[in-house]
Amino acid sequence: MRPMRNGNWICCRLMNNDEREAHLAYLQAQADGPVEGFELRERSLGKALACALTGLSLAGLGTWLMALAVLFAPQASSAAIWLLSAFGLGLAGTGAAALACAAALYCRHGKRVLSVTPDSLCFANAQAPTPLHAFDGFDVEQRHFSTRLIFTVSAAGSAPTLAPACFKALASPDAVAVAGGLRVSLWLCTPVVAGRHIALQELVDLLYAYLQAAQARHTLAQLFPGVARLGEAAR
């Protein structure tokens, strides 16, 4: 997905009356965005289940191999026993890690990833909502097992204060600031809005509508304060 750009800079050149009105009309049309907010939640039950099953089978296989090693210890050569138990231990360890992942994914299920209102956006680990016009654009990246959201912070805005994402970040959809706050990124398993799974393109369109409207309102407030005030009154 391509990020969108803030078009504030075009306004710096001299405009004649027609251009100005066209620009005003354009901004007004853009500013007319969604009215209600939404919450983006995460669904990860399926992946947690798959992870748990894999973990269980790996751990079971590992334990079985180790049990075999104990069983055959008197008869077989010591090298074979070592090999068997090391392999079993490795498998059991991998299985335990997979089970831990499954537990973390289970914790993530149903958690709030983003709450978006027409003017602000709040990350799961942010203390306060960030105004939407603080973002220039966003990227949505579909990976094999997850969806990644990357927001580009505009020069005028500042990245939100985020609680540090540590190891626990696996268990909750926390956002992290990238490159000293130039971007904010987060990943989630399956995006869900209002209890319904939404496809990548739908998610892009949804976020785009909010961001575009918020930016247009912001630009409007800067360039045509009178109209923006009227707009506030009309809302």
Place this chain on the structure above:
Amino acid sequence: MTMSEFNDPLSELSGSLGQEYEQSRAAQRDRVIAELKQVIERVPEQSEFTNSRRYRVWGPILLLGSLILTAVCFNLERMGAVAACAFTVFIAAAVTWQHRNAGTQVFMRLTRRQLFVDTLDAPVDMAEVEDVSVKDEGLVTVQTLEMSSEAVLPKHHVVKLQFFGNQAMVLKKPRPQVRIMSAGLASNGRKLDNEEVLAVLAAYRDAAHAQRQLDLLQADE
């Protein structure tokens, strides 16, 4: 808020609007300049990049592994296998030797207007960069800068016989682009991941575009 609600007050406004606009134009101009400066000053005046110490770590490990393999396979009756092992030893030794100073030599420099790479004969104008992408599949990091079609492209020279060395490539087709390859990327001794590289490159590109806008604006005066 719908358009119909909006149109009514607009008609009476449009007369006074022109005035308001003219009056605020000077203020706007200052604000735009301030905004452009914000974009420019968001990135440091200059950033220097080296490759990461990836192969300084993996080179010796690879060398040790291939030496052990050679020792295990050593058998004068099977010269083919020994030769293959010796070849891997040679490659691993070469990688280790070539990357002995990895992470210390600056090969790429970004300023608010230009990008300098050792193997390019001229700097790349960052304001001509349209899109950036970064890819790393474990061996080398590839940064691709998509250039605008009217950009003046520099020429690259190939560093021969370098394993995972710092290279740059300028392609004219299918689209003009500059590719910079290196074994990872680090800045001030800190390794950068793909996302960070992308964020930094994009921020410098924005700064260069803003700088160009600012130059144009100030030339108007």
